[in-house]
Amino acid sequence: MPVAIEVSGLGVRFRRNRRGGRTFKDLFAGAARRSRPGEFWALRDVSFSVQHGESIGVVGRNGQGKSTLLRLVAKVLLADEGTVAVNGGVAPLIEITGGFVGDLTVRENVRLTSGLHGMSKDEVSRRYDGIIAFAELDGFEDTPYKHLSNGMKVRLAFSVVSQLDEPILLVDEVLAVGDKAFRDKCYRRIDELLAEGRTLFFVSHNERDLRRFCKRGLYLDGGALVMDASIAEVLDRYNADIAT
Template identity: 85%
Template sequence: MQEAAIEVQGLGVHFRRNRRGRRSFKDMFAGASRRSRPGEFWALRDVSFTVQPGESIGVVGRNGQGKSTLLRLVAGVLLPDEGSVAVNGGVAPLIELTGGFVGDLTVRENVRLTAGLHGMSKAEVASRYDDMIAFAELEEFQETPYKHLSNGMKVRLAFSVVSQLNEPILLVDEVLAVGDKAFRDKCYQRIDELLAEGRTLFFVSHNERDLRRFCKRGLYLNKGSLVLDAGINEVLDRYNADSGTR
C-alpha cells in the first residue's frame, strides 16, 4: 500500500488569548495540563485525516476556525499539543510568500539564497534562474535590492522561486488572491502544471472558484473541529449552507 503524503491523527493545538504566542517553554517542559487554562483556547482539537499522494485537498471555513493553523502544522512551522502530523516528502510552502527574503540583498542574491535554503542545489539554481526571473518579470531588476521592489514584484518573485521547487507536496494559503489578473493567470497555469505532474495539493482558501478548479476533496473546519471530509462540491455546499450564503 502506498504511503500517505500527509497523515494527521487526533491533532490539537492551543494558544493564549491574553498575550501573543504559544505556551511558554517552561509550561511545556513542566508538562502543563492539556486542559485549557484561563486565557487559553483550542485552535484545533481532535482533527484526523489522511491525504494520499497526488490528491488535491481544499480546506474551508470561516476566519479564525483553524485553517491557517492547520497549514502551519503540516508545514512544520508549529508543533501540536496533542496528536501527530506525519508528512512523507518535502513541501513547497506557497504561504506567507515574502517571508525569508533579505531586504538589502539584490534580487539575484535573494533567489540564490531562498532557493538554496529550500534545498535546491547550486546547479539547480543556476539552471532554473533565468526561468524564475522571467516568470516573475524581473529581468531588469536583477541587481536591485529586494527592499526597493514593489509589493507586487516581491510576490511575483517569491511565487516564482517556490513554485520551481521539486517537492512533492504543495502547501498554498490564499496566495492566488494577490497580484494582477495577468499574474494570477500565470499562477493558475503553473499550479495546473504541477498537479499534472502528480504533486499533492493542500490548499487553504476562501475563493470558491479556485477551490472548485484545483481541488477534488475538501475539509470543512468549524471552531477548530473537522466538520466534514468529502468531495469538494459537497463540502462547499455544506459550508455555504451553514454560512447562510445560499
C-alpha cells in the same frame, strides 16, 4: 505507497495575548495539556489522511483553524495534542514573502531563499533564469528587495517556491494576491504541478479556485473538522451554513 499527510487527533492551543502555539519553554517543561486562563484551542481532535496526488481544499470562516492547520503540516507550529506525519518534502506557499531580506538584491535573495528551501547551488544556477523570467523581474536583479513593489515581491516568492521539486504543495490564499495576468500565470503553473502528480493542500475563500483545483474538501468550524467529502459537497454545506 504511504499516504502524503496523516493527521491524527491533532490539537493546538493558543494564548489570546500572544501569537503561537506551544513555546519551547512549554515543550521542555512538559506543560499540562489542559487549557489555562487566556488560552483557547485553535484546533482540537482533527484527524484525516491525504493520499499522494490528491488535491484537497480547506474551507471555513475566518479564525476557524485553516491557516493553523497548514502551518502544522508545514512544521512551522508544534502540536499540543496528536500527530502530523508528512511523507515527502513540502513546497510551502504560506506567508509567501517571509524569508526574504530587504537589504539584499533580488539576485542574492533568489540564491538565499532557494538554498533555504533545499536547492543545491547547481540547481539554483540552472533554474535562476527561469525564476527571474516567471517573476517578470528582468532588469531588477541587482535591485534591493526592499525597493520592489508588493506585487513584485509576491511574484518573486511564488516563482521561487513553484520551482521546487517537492511532492507536496501547501498553498494559503496566495492566489488572492497580484493582478489578473499574474494570477492566470499562477493557475497555469499549479495546473502543471498537479499534472505531474503533486499533492495539493489548499486553503482559500475563493470558491472558483477551490472548485478548479480540488476534488476533495475539508470543512473546519470552531477548530473541529465537521466535514470531509467531495469539494462540491463541502462547499454546498459551507455556503448553507454561512447563509443562516
